[in-house]
Amino acid sequence: MAQIHTNQTLSVNLPQVLVLGPPSIFRIYEKHLSQKFMLLKPWESPIPLEEFLSIHAQNTTAVLTSSVVAYLSSALRLLPSVRLVVTSSVGPDHIDLKECRRRGISVAYASSVFSADVADLAVGLWVDVLRKISAANCFLKTGLWPVKGDYPLATKLGGKRVGIIGLGRIGQEVAKRLEAFGCKISYQSREKKPSVSYPFYTDVCELASNSDVLIICCALNDQTYHLINREVLQALGRQGVIINAARGAIIDEKALVQFLQEGKIAGAGLDVFEHEPNVPEELLELDNVVFSPHSAVFTEESCKDLYDLVVGNLEAFFSNKPLLSPVQFDDFMR
């Protein structure tokens, strides 16, 4: 019989969880998770994934995954008993929610665990772009200040018009922070939010033409794929800056590269890219771009909070209790 690569000897009575990816949270908390669950880890097996799933995962009811797993849909087709998918991502765009709903599979996600961290990074990237923090830090650490004199003047944040795309939890956290900087907030969202008083735009182009910075805080789905295209960048204009800590594919990356190279927008702060971990080489020469390796959510504190949430969701599932952070399908599938 093929060897099952699990922590079987110590965890025979523990509920079984299939891990796909593995997600980053798993790499940090593997030991802790293995004390609570019997973990199926296909990457430790020499046999192909499809075969592994056919042999070992036919009775598996729970899957732990993340946005790194592009093949989740095809994997789920080989798992007849799955009833729960737990993702460690904020956005469930890597999950075929329609199919899950059809099959009665519940999905739990990271919910608001990361909202503050993502908002912090979005704000941090914008401050960095406008005030040239990373560029100046790099300049100084080469010892050039006494030789080359002062770094060029930067741009003030106060009074700038901030256009937030997607005013969900993260968007609202960004708005709250930037209001304290004296910025004027407007937003575009699927629907107007009655509880906020910021000016609302139905059209992203119109928002862009009335903003000094666009901060993307929406989920990636069919409607938001390449939402930021040439037209929007043109509307944003030569003094405009774009900040993306959401998903790379929300921006037409080729268009963005061209606009930055030609000076048709003033700068960008990017935590996400269309083809991670590949970053457009042309941008690497520009000092008005600040890069971040999809790390908006990766703080020690949030990882611990995420671990608690993942475990909480799995334990709730196995005890037939309500999930802590279920995806409401209607919220994501319009």
Next chain:
Amino acid sequence: MRWPSFFHRRRRKFSSPQGRNQNLHRALRILSVVSSKLMENKGVLMTCPMSSYLEEQLQKRFRLLKLWDSQMKADFLKQNSQLISAVVGNTVLGADSELIDSLPNLEIVSSNSVGLDKIDLVKCKERGIRVTNTPDVLTDDVADLAIGLALATLRKISVADGFLRNGLWKNSDFGLTTKFSGKSVGIIGLGRIGSAIAKRAKAFGCPIGYHSRSRKPNANYKYYSSVIDLAANCQILVVACALTDETRHIVNREVIDALGPKGILINIGRGPHVDESELVSALVEGRLGGAGLDVYENEPEIPEKLFQLQNVVLLSHVGSDTVETCKAMADLVLANLEAHFLGKPLLTPVV
């Protein structure tokens, strides 16, 4: 007596609203020309290059003398000392005792900064020399930068930028950073800038504590009478007070130790606020968690040991260095000089 008809015509012209308006504009034009002529001859000494816009405007309106034009500064001052009525200085070079003593006709020092540590205020008071600075216009920029530095330090934004630029993301993960939101922030000096920093940090859910010469009755934050207590009770310590004899090295070894290996120091005040050699040792030895620095004890020299540290972010005294604020500061310097020479109240007097 019958008045001549031309007199009646003039009287009608002056007494009508249009007439009064025209008169006013004419008077203002005359006054403007007279004022310009008056100020053109006023000698203004600029101590160092600080703003090309300010330099242009000073050149247009006054008789501008640039201290850096001559290698032999002492001779330059001797030759021109009688001419100089005003000094425009900044955080690099102000008006110290020696300079003031060499200028017998000095009437006003208009500093292109809010900080006054480079001006001998006592001497100015003794000689009746007016002093102005540039408060308020730069408050927001400096506060923005303090938060930007804290975010950059805790979230390793600059390190991450370099990680990607060097192609390292293709083969490895970046690793975890530290959350900013919710961390306790301790502010040394709750003046205009300190208060603006507190307002921003609050929006990130940070509890605020502060130390000041005295408790601020309108501040809703926890007050600490000792800097060490403040440092022991916060995770991010921000220096935002003025530099005086009392605040020199206010952040010393004891304060750094109280802040501890998980604490970070943000300095947007003045380099001498911090005992720099103690700061460097603490960072190198891991006794302090990190630092975001905009100022240093001997600018533009920065201790080289800081260059390799990933938990340190360095800037070159750019707290107010935005295009918009530089212009606003320069306009305030000019407005103060004009007010002085035209006998009007100064806009932002210190002395």
